[in-house]
Amino acid sequence: MGRTLAEKVWDQHLVRKGAENGAGQEPDLLYIDLHLVHEVTSPQAFDGLRLAGRPVRRPDLTLATEDHNVPTLDVLAPIADPVSRTQVETLRRNCEEFGVRLYPMNHAEQGIVHVVGPQLGLTQPGTTVVCGDSHTSTHGAFGAMAFGIGTSEVEHVLATQTLPLKPFKTMAINVHSADGRLRPGVTSKDVVLAIIAQIGTGGGQGYVLEYRGNVIDNLSMEARMTICNMSIEAGARAGMIAPDETTFAYLKGRDHAPKGAQWDEAVEAWRELRTDADAVFDAEVDIDADALTPFVTWGTNPGQGLPLGETVPDPAAIVDENERVAAEKALSYMGLEAGQPLRSIKVDTVFVGSCTNGRIEDLRAAAEILDGKQIADGVRMLVVPGSMRVRFQAEEEGLDKVFTAAGAEWRSAGCSMCLGMNPDQLAPGERSASTSNRNFEGRQGKGGRTHLVSPLVAAATAVRGTLSSPEDLV
Amino acid sequence: MEKFSTHTGIGVPLRRSNVDTDQIIPAVYLKRVTRTGFEDGLFSAWRNDESFILNQEPFSRGSVLVAGPDFGTGSSREHAVWALMDYGFRVVISARFADIFRGNSAKAGLVAAQVEQPDVELLWKLLENEPGTEVTVDLQEKTVQAKDLTVPFEIDDYIRWRLLEGLDDIGLTLRHEDAIDAFERSRPAHKPVTTA
Known part of the structure; x- marks a missing residue:
């Protein structure tokens, strides 16, 4: 076999x-x-x-x-x-x-x-x-x-x-769309948030996830890293994508x-690193990428997410007792009402950065939305490059100027507000739209409330002051 | 590592699922460079709430935590295990543990006992109805016993053996140093090094 x-x-x-x-x-x-x-x-x-x-x-x-x-x-x-x-x-x-x-x-x-x-x-x-x-x-x-x-x-x-x-068990996550592309405004962050919402924060326990399918094939390395990065949020040991020309x-x-x-020798060896046609995974999950729209979290674990166009869920409608109690606690912590449109949620802070979305393509995506616009009154926006190299590259491309002209803060590299071990934290009760990976209680600062989003949603949210996608700006 | 065979102590019912490691110990408590002294960070946000279980007698003296499913999700911080142990916990019971947390527990000597959710519910009811009930966890027999309730638990056989023997992983691995040397000699030349 x-x-x-x-x-x-x-x-x-x-x-x-x-x-x-x-x-x-x-x-x-x-x-x-x-x-x-x-x-x-x-x-x-x-x-x-x-x-x-x-x-x-x-x-x-x-x-x-x-x-x-x-x-x-x-x-x-x-x-x-x-x-x-x-x-x-x-x-x-x-x-x-x-x-x-x-x-x-x-x-x-x-x-x-x-x-x-x-x-x-x-x-x-x-x-x-x-x-x-x-x-x-x-x-x-x-x-x-x-x-x-x-x-x-x-x-x-x-x-x-x-x-x-x-040995870990293996799970295939097959991500397909008709033309192998994601719909406009949808990013690999939305894909992985949707996967976690579907299989749950414990769904990947004991497994290595292998992301496959025509959508994955067409993603850039940076977009692939965003997906693999959040494998742990589904509880998985690891996430993998077979190496290819990209x-x-x-x-x-x-x-x-x-x-x-040595390069030729290495590439020859790397080409063998594909799942054999007759290999059998311990589990398989299919994701229809044509059905995906921008995704945001409403709760306090990364599995508590929904498409941005939806409303805050009603815990009373959840059958599983543990999940219902978890949802009730999450809404109370997040200060949200069941039935409230997700687009109506006002934020105080927007954070673009982290090992999930702090690479150059992420900053380019956010800058493209912000170019020539101003962030909303009362919103602070932190843009924190994932590394010094990313920072220099962004400055070479003038992205820092776009961010600062829009009213955002351009910072030096580090984990920053993703986990608030440095001074970059939310105050109690403060709400963020964050391109990071965890919306746990207090993750970004004691009492802070986090909505996980893509860089595109983060930038659009900064402009409007409420959870938004780029299509809300036109 | 100390050997573990059985432990008896007050059971603490924690009716929460998805207790992530940021709840067990927030990041601000991870700045210490020592291996001990993390008890003040344990559940620090929840402990601000007077009604939290660990703020109530006799639960504050508990040493067997009975939690909802998906305990220990999130960050790889072993500080979560250290905080539980520094506080006095020797066993955590849950229907499902996050993989890294389970691994960290095994290294540090905390028993992560996997108990079916219906049995967790029975334990919760018992511990809530009779606060202060002692729970006995028998690693040899793989059982959890409280009053006249006895339920089985699952734990990896190898981890169980290591905990029973109190063995150090590094010492065990270094018994195979010849195999590591041999493997290193066969590694492809194109593998990266950080120093070049």
Whole structure:
């Protein structure tokens, strides 16, 4: 029987197949090609190494950036929050001591770890990529097996360059439309929000999702990264897309991409990374992309989303008791009434950025909507590029001028308001339209209320002050 | 890691589904560089509400959390497990756990016991009707017992064995260092390095 893409990558990284012993089935031991590190989930892991007297086994397969804590204003001054500063300084000391390359604040290569890996060409088809961050699933857009790990596992990878894991199940997500395109105003963010609403926040548990179909084939690498990024929001271990000509074209010439004869050798190997025609997935889901319109969340988990044209749902109409209670709690937290049109919801803040939608295409999309317009009175808009490179590129294209002329703030690179570990936070009761990935209670600041949206919806919402899509502007 | 065989402690009914790791411990509490001291961050937003279960005696002294399905979704932060353990929890019971949370629990020594939702409902009713009821979790037998109610739970066999033995994963892996060396020698030359 044929194998899926995920199974092929898994098999290529088997250091040791887990045996059946008296204690049950052992996990497989998997080799890790790339380990990305940041300041929040690594200090205790480096401490563990020090305590045990262990080195980092492969510093040359490890890369660190500062992203979660870093301020996006006054970036040349020392970090004002002493606890954040300590965490960043601890990462610098650890990288120095253990010989790990680090891109610190104000370095030209600094940025969100999941933006940095791909843009350097480090994320490659058929690699295994881990990071102490759940949005590591982003890298699966290249046909890599990429997943988030906890701090104990960070220590394990630092020490051994491997992870003990039991095989994941496989799920195909088939995204089709008549002509292979998305309708105008619909982006890959809307696709993934619709997928999560359909399969639920636990629907992907234990699975690697493989996104397939004519719509996926036509997406750019950046749009694919947005989809894979939010695989974790469906509970999945990872999300993957088979590498193709789009992938190879994106990688060619990047700093860490193979060169010369090695490039040809690599591409030949990468072309094998496709699910065999006779492979069987453990589950399959079909998405009719012709039926998709811009999607927004109304609740406090990413599965609580609806098309923008709908109204806030009535919890009383939900049959499942747990879901009904969850919806009631969500509406109360979000300050929304059942039956209220989603388009009538007023926002205070618009955030464009994050590892989900902080790449150059996202900024271009938002800038195109804002060009020559003003954001609504009383709305603040933060535009935070995903990396310094994205920032420089945007400035070269004049996008920063478009944003500031419209009244938005143009910031430096980092995770920023996606999780509010730096000063970029919502105040209690404040409401945002956010291109990030999580609308959990308090995610963007204690008491803050988040609606997840695409960059197009974010920009249109900034102009009108209420949740809107670009078609509302004409 | 300490060995785990059975644990008995006060059960805490948490009638919530999708308890994500931002609720278990918000990001602002993740700035510490130590491995302990996270108990003040546990459910910090909910603990501002006087009626929250952990603000009520005897539940504030609980050590077995009985939660709704999809516990531990969201971020990979192991701090969520540390916060639960620093507070005093030794076991979390739920019908479904997020994968990363389940993995982190196993590494840190917190038992994530998967119990069918109808049995979770029975436990909730019992713990709500008789606050302070002690729950015994037997990892050897894979059972949860409270008063005259005994229900089974699921946990990965290998994780169960590691918890029972109190074994360190890195030590176990390094027994196979030869296999890692051999694998490294066979890696294709076109694989990327971060230092070039």
